[in-house]
Amino acid sequence: MSSEAFCVSPAQSVTPTRNTLPLRRSDFATLAEALDYAAKGVTGANFYVRGKLDTVLPYSELRTDAQQLAQRLLSLELPRGARVAIVGETTPDFLRFFFACQYIGLVPVALPATVNLGGHAAYVEKMRGMLKGAGASIVVASNEFIGFAEEAVQGVDIAFCGTPAAFRELPLSDAALSPTGPDETAYMQFTSGSTGFPKAAMVTERALSANMYGSSMYGVGMNEDDRFVSWLPFYHDMGLIGCLLTVVSSQRSVDFIDTREFAMRPRRWLELISTNKATVTYGPPFGYELCAQRVRPADVEGYDFSKWRVAGVGAEPISPAVLDRFCSVFASCGFKPEAFIPSYGMAENALAVSFAPRDKPYEVDWIDPDELTEELKVKFVDAGTGRGFVRCGKPIPDHEVKIVDEQGTALAELGVGRILIRGPSMMTGYFERPEATAEVLSADGWYDTGDIGYLSDGEIVVTGRHKDMIIINGRNIWPQDIEAIAERQPNIRSRDASAFGIVTEQGSEQAVVVVQCNNLEESERTELVQSLRREVYEELGITCLVELVPRHTLPRTSSGKLSRSGTRVGYLKRREAEKNGDKGADGVRRAV
Amino acid sequence: MNHQDIVTEIIKVLTPLVKDKGVEQITEDTELTGELALDSMQVMNMLLELEDAFDISIPVNAMADIKTVGDLANQIEQLMSGHS
Numbered sequence: 292m293s294s295e296a297f298c299v300s301p302a303q304s305v306t307p308t309r310n311t312l313p314l315r316r317s318d319f320a321t322l323a324e325a326l327d328y329a330a331k332g333v334t335g336a337n338f339y340v341r342g343k344l345d346t347v348l349p350y351s352e353l354r355t356d357a358q359q360l361a362q363r364l365l366s367l368e369l370p371r372g373a374r375v376a377i378v379g380e381t382t383p384d385f386l387r388f389f390f391a392c393q394y395i396g397l398v399p400v401a402l403p404a405t406v407n408l409g410g411h412a413a414y415v416e417k418m419r420g421m422l423k424g425a426g427a428s429i430v431v432a433s434n435e436f437i438g439f440a441e442e443a444v445q446g447v448d449i450a451f452c453g454t455p456a457a458f459r460e461l462p463l464s465d466a467a468l469s470p471t472g473p474d475e476t477a478y479m480q481f482t483s484g485s486t487g488f489p490k491a492a493m494v495t496e497r498a499l500s501a502n503m504y505g506s507s508m509y510g511v512g513m514n515e516d517d518r519f520v521s522w523l524p525f526y527h528d529m530g531l532i533g534c535l536l537t538v539v540s541s542q543r544s545v546d547f548i549d550t551r552e553f554a555m556r557p558r559r560w561l562e563l564i565s566t567n568k569a570t571v572t573y574g575p576p577f578g579y580e581l582c583a584q585r586v587r588p589a590d591v592e593g594y595d596f597s598k599w600r601v602a603g604v605g606a607e608p609i610s611p612a613v614l615d616r617f618c619s620v621f622a623s624c625g626f627k628p629e630a631f632i633p634s635y636g637m638a639e640n641a642l643a644v645s646f647a648p649r650d651k652p653y654e655v656d657w658i659d660p661d662e663l664t665e666e667l668k669v670k671f672v673d674a675g676t677g678r679g680f681v682r683c684g685k686p687i688p689d690h691e692v693k694i695v696d697e698q699g700t701a702l703a704e705l706g707v708g709r710i711l712i713r714g715p716s717m718m719t720g721y722f723e724r725p726e727a728t729a730e731v732l733s734a735d736g737w738y739d740t741g742d743i744g745y746l747s748d749g750e751i752v753v754t755g756r757h758k759d760m761i762i763i764n765g766r767n768i769w770p771q772d773i774e775a776i777a778e779r780q781p782n783i784r785s786r787d788a789s790a791f792g793i794v795t796e797q798g799s800e801q802a803v804v805v806v807q808c809n810n811l812e813e814s815e816r817t818e819l820v821q822s823l824r825r826e827v828y829e830e831l832g833i834t835c836l837v838e839l840v841p842r843h844t845l846p847r848t849s850s851g852k853l854s855r856s857g858t859r860v861g862y863l864k865r866r867e868a869e870k871n872g873d874k875g876a877d878g879v880r881r882a883v
Numbered sequence: 884m885n886h887q888d889i890v891t892e893i894i895k896v897l898t899p900l901v902k903d904k905g906v907e908q909i910t911e912d913t914e915l916t917g918e919l920a921l922d923s924m925q926v927m928n929m930l931l932e933l934e935d936a937f938d939i940s941i942p943v944n945a946m947a948d949i950k951t952v953g954d955l956a957n958q959i960e961q962l963m964s965g966h967s
Binding site: 341404405406407408409410411414435436438439551554555556764821822824825828829832833834 | 914915916917918920921922923924926927928930931934940942943944946947948949950
């Protein structure tokens with residue numbers, strides 16, 4: 292092994308929670324400055340694999356490694372601002388490459404590190420779309436992913452694609468390091484765009500700093516005893532900004548486990564929180580729900596969650612029942628309801644827009660669902676009746692929120708409309724997508740989030756979306772992606788499929804696609820449904836209910852476009868009729 | 884353990900996961916996501932049980948080319964013999 296081999300001695304121990312440095316709460320102009328400061332202390336990132344400590348990476352070492360890697364990347368003589376695509380696995384190398392970019396003005400962009408069962412071709416296609424969408428010059432992929440990466444770069448203009456080991460073979464340049472400046476792009480983040488049209492938000496160092504400062508100072512209220520534990524992927528804004536960059540820029544230690552390991556064995560995350568006395572976590576509701584479902588009574592007795600003071604929750608609609616359940620399952624371990632901090636944010640705003648107040652239990656607005664959807668009005672009902680919406684707090688300082696109606700007129704408190712935000716954390720735009728940027732970001736800085744909601748005592752309450760996006764397990768799914776898969780099946784034509792989300796009895800979201808087709812044999816129908824379901828899974832990683840209906844069933848808008856909301860209404864009516872024993876009416880089949 | 888034993892074990896793991904889906908018989912040729920309509924959590928649960936049953940760790944890239952029960956059995960066979 293060379294001198295740069297990152298071997299781990301068996302005697303290593305995790306980095307401490309308490310630092311030797313005075314705490315600075317993300318008040319740096321750039322990430323390079325933040326790491327320069329953190330490197331003077333003793334904290335760092337710890338990686339757990341299969342339940343065991345695998346790698347300890349103190350920030351001091353991270354800085355040395357990143358700078359050396361930066362010298363090697365310089366040998367490629369890329370123009371400043373060139374994009375470096377890194378497959379976002381939960382590994383020390385992700386941190387090294389991400390921060391190497393910070394020292395030489397390159398722009399890192401994380402790619403998803405998740406391949407669905409049977410999804411080889413779909414993953415390669417998606418990766419290629421993202422490499423093009425980011426105009427990437429460099430691709431970094433581990434041994435596990437390099438095969439896919441090499442397929443994906445075929446026909447794409449890439450300067451260098453390799454494993455971390457291949458990059459360490461590059462010569463060291465003697466050119467001076469020149470860190471990314473405050474008004475340069477710190478990183479790009481792929482947002483919830485459809486796979487056919489990936490959009491990467493460009494965020495400057497200044498915007499990122501403003502956001503992290505808001506989180507550290509006001510949202511989390513970082514203190515000397517804080518320690519993070521995270522299972523969130525680095526290709527998701529909550530994982531990258533919330534659980535990595537904010538942590539480095541406030542010199543805290545963090546313990547990581549891989550996302551897939553968490554999904555399979557959520558108790559390992561709970562064990563880490565307990566053992567390492569973690570104080571701060573983030574996650575979408577489904578992550579907390581998974582823990583509550585999977586934990587065994589014997590485990591609960593052993594956990595100590597008394598130090599856990601911030602359990603950030605967001606990235607998808609928050610059902611009060613999920614939070615209630617988690618609190619009741621883990622109450623005996625010392626988990627406190629006031630630890631849950633519902634928050635609201637999106638990649639376009641770096642991450643956070645608002646946090647619910649700390650040190651008091653989450654608050655729920657109980658409102659009449661019919662008044663809400665039909666009249667766009669908030670009518671409060673008795674607690675536990677109607678529908679409960681969790682309040683997500685006031686915007687962080689210097690950030691504004693307003694609610695507007697369809698005409699763009701600002702609404703008063705409790706008026707339901709589109710949620711717009713403005714402030715210093717805002718992206719500069721989507722990379723090379725001026726039209727897509729102009730659609731959501733106005734000249735005077737207001738960003739249309741695509742969400743619907745209202746303000747209640749100044750706190751943001753999200754009630755739905757005006758975009759058609761479906762959110763499943765914290766991931767955004769676009770109906771047009773499902774429709775495209777349906778329309779490429781045999782016997783199906785363009786505009787024969789309409790996809791949308793429904794809320795299941797359990798309160799989670801489920802994708803549905805209604806497909807119209809000519810009369811088919813039973814075997815052809817089965818084949819169509821199965822191949823559609825398989826391809827949706829391979830490409831999008833979700834299951835989708837499929838309903839086949841006769842041609843001319845799908846409703847259209849006055850301009851002749853398929854109406855997803857109309858299709859949804861029709862679908863729900865047919866399910867209702869079916870429930871009432873009216874099976875098979877109109878030759879309509881049960882969704883499968 | 885031979886290929887057929889592995890297939891048998893996979894079917895044993897899958898059967899309770901799909902009991903409500905009206906699947907008549909699971910064979911080597913049964914497609915996991917199309918026919919059995921496994922969702923992502925069921926895939927995770929299946930992998931978890933198989934990892935424990937065969938004492939292996941299934942890497943994420945191994946998933947990419949698995950469409951059927953038989954594909955999965957082949958992959959597990961390779962992992963068990965250390966030639967993944």
